[in-house]
Amino acid sequence: MVNVFDRIEWKVREIFGEGPICVHVGDIKECDIKRHPTYSKFRDEVISAGIRSAASSRLWESLIAMGRLSDMDGDDTWQMVILDCIVPCFRGVSARISRDFRVELEEVQSAMVLAALEVWRDTEHGVPPRHVRDKMVKAAFDVAFRCGNGALAEWSSDEIELLFQSEMFAQESVLKASSIININGIRDVDVAEQLRGERIGALFQLLGHFGVVREFHDDLRAGRRSGSVRQTMTTSMLLRSRISGPHLYYYTSDLYPSYIGLREAAAVMGVPESAAHRLIRVGQFPFPAARAGRSYKVSVKALMHFKDIPDFIVHVDDVENGALHASGGL
Structure with a gap:
């Protein structure tokens, strides 16, 4: 089943294809470096750099810089590249939360992407490029956990409801009422x-x-x-x-x-x-x-x-x- 992470990856691959990509100036014709990797190899290298040491990775700093420059031109291509290089570390967490807390996978993944994008916008000024990736990942993880917490509360109430299939018993049970009442709203x-x-x-x-x-x-x-x-x-x-x-x-x-x-x-x-x-x-x-x-x-x-x-x-x-x-x- 196609999900939001897959769509991001496909969109970026559609833009760059199998040709070389330049993260230094964005255009291989204007770059002094003569050899450039394909997007697939570049993506693998960036993901690996993020796993080893995102805070000190020069590759990630260059990628963040390209994202900021393209934003100034009203082009979100490099912003999409950044997302595509981050979401692989979201897959395992989103799948586990979806499975364990009975949340729609698309809901968790979309929330993680939106949280990462919000951090991207909020860190435009005053945040060193080497810290941006970490903040985006942390925000995405936080919102994923919140999705799980919210679903857990609903699941608990639903499961309590299953204990009261008998209408006669349900009418006598205070707990049935408590399972559909927001306790925080009781004065x-x-x-x-x-x-x-x-x-x-x-x-x-x-x-x-x-x-x-x-x-x-x-x-x-x-x-x-x-x-x-x-x-x-x-x-x-x-x-x-x-x-x-x-x-x-x-x-x-x-x-x-x-x-x-x-x-x-x-x-x-x-x-x-x-x-x-x-x-x-x-x-x-x-x-x-x-x-x-x-x-x-x-x-x-x-x-x-x-x-x-x-x-x-x-x-x-x-x-x-x-x-x-x-x-x-x-």
């Missing part, structure tokens, strides 16, 4: 708190991991551990704590391990582990990574922040009610 904080907790419980039940949550709740109730929420409690939370017992509020991140390996973190980010290692080596990994033997470990909270995954405050009763509804209990 009653107590209702929003309840729905948020029930939704979390239903999701863990759906994923088959509520046993771990139940053990965590048992530890909270027995005093073997305490909830991590303290100063951020609202008045209603404090009142509820006095009734149901102290320390029964917690952050959803308390259910996760504090750290995970770089391989798992890279999978969540939608990039190969080798790419994550490379980003760490050049100091461009988006959040701190701690050395663990020959590899690295990553803070789950930092990963959640990077992926815009909210760290909700929930109460054990609400979470358990949501799981009960999701399992078909009354």
Whole structure:
């Protein structure tokens, strides 16, 4: 199936064909260098230079300069060349996000191209050419992750809906209503708190991991551990704590391990582990990574922040009610 990346490549190849291409002055007749590669060879070399060291690549600096000059003439040919030399590193990420988060591939790829073009326009002044490619790639990756995050939220709600095929049960279920309500738009904080907790419980039940949550709740109730929420409690939370017992509020991140390996973190980010290692080596990994033997470990909270995954405050009763509804209990 033809996608936007393919169309960019075909358009550029249609312009240059199999003839030689000059990235120094744009016209081989005016260039002092006598030997010039075909576009296919030039493209392969540029992509390789970007992978090795985009920041220090003179080839990329020349390409960016040609793009700026052609923009001044109202010609977007070299802008298309730049895109064609960048999008190969978008293919793997876009395909994985499309597959894992059930997003249309064309939607992700188009968003990545538009994000890269926006950076191209915004970096016309004040940004050294050697940094432009990196900024375009980063912006494209960021928007791809956002596409995945948005789809994940919709997918979670849709999957919750599947738990309530019975109309009778659906009418009695608060969770069914919560799955189609924008919690952020609810003014009653107590209702929003309840729905948020029930939704979390239903999701863990759906994923088959509520046993771990139940053990965590048992530890909270027995005093073997305490909830991590303290100063951020609202008045209603404090009142509820006095009734149901102290320390029964917690952050959803308390259910996760504090750290995970770089391989798992890279999978969540939608990039190969080798790419994550490379980003760490050049100091461009988006959040701190701690050395663990020959590899690295990553803070789950930092990963959640990077992926815009909210760290909700929930109460054990609400979470358990949501799981009960999701399992078909009354």
